[in-house]
Amino acid sequence: MAKSKRYWRESVTLALLFAYFIVLGALFYFGMPGQLSWDILLVSAIIWLGVEARGNSGRLGNALKIGLFLMVFDFIFENSGWVLGLWQTHSSFAIGVVPIEVMGIAFFGGAAWALYLPRKFRLWHSLADCTVFALFGSLGEWMLIRQGLFVYKLWWTSELAFVAYFGTWVILHFVRYRVFRD
Numbered sequence: 001m002a003k004s005k006r007y008w009r010e011s012v013t014l015a016l017l018f019a020y021f022i023v024l025g026a027l028f029y030f031g032m033p034g035q036l037s038w039d040i041l042l043v044s045a046i047i048w049l050g051v052e053a054r055g056n057s058g059r060l061g062n063a064l065k066i067g068l069f070l071m072v073f074d075f076i077f078e079n080s081g082w083v084l085g086l087w088q089t090h091s092s093f094a095i096g097v098v099p100i101e102v103m104g105i106a107f108f109g110g111a112a113w114a115l116y117l118p119r120k121f122r123l124w125h126s127l128a129d130c131t132v133f134a135l136f137g138s139l140g141e142w143m144l145i146r147q148g149l150f151v152y153k154l155w156w157t158s159e160l161a162f163v164a165y166f167g168t169w170v171i172l173h174f175v176r177y178r179v180f181r182d
Helices: 003-029 034-053 057-083 100-116 121-146 156-178
Strands: 087-088 150-152
Touching: 003 034, 003 057, 003 100, 003 121, 034 100, 057 087, 057 100, 057 156, 100 156, 121 150, 121 156
Parallel strands: none
Antiparallel strands: 087 150
């Protein structure tokens, strides 16, 4: 695929993710049932991976490793925050404080994310990507709080969640472009 066409595809994918996150936000904000929110996010991540995996079978192994990395990183981060008394989640089934659906979202969504990125590092795309995922990650938590599925405690805030998400995505970009290269 031509270089400019690839960059166009990744930019369109990021714009579509932005739009999809807005649609999900509206659903969650205007009354999506609590536990169903986790399920919708998990199914969305699985479908996204299916879409991104088509034509990318040679890259799928590394993408799944990145998804596993995100799942383990998130598991450690969320449980650490829980142990420190910074937040609590509510789900039908969780390991520690991490809902099983979130582990699936991180694994499948992280793998899909790794496949959608440009094959070569592009600073502006990476900054936009980190910003979009940080913005909607922190807004998503705020909406989960409204639904009673998430609770911030002590000094943790949505602003700190944004910084944590942004930092997580910076780490993921490093892992994607320096550890698991195409």
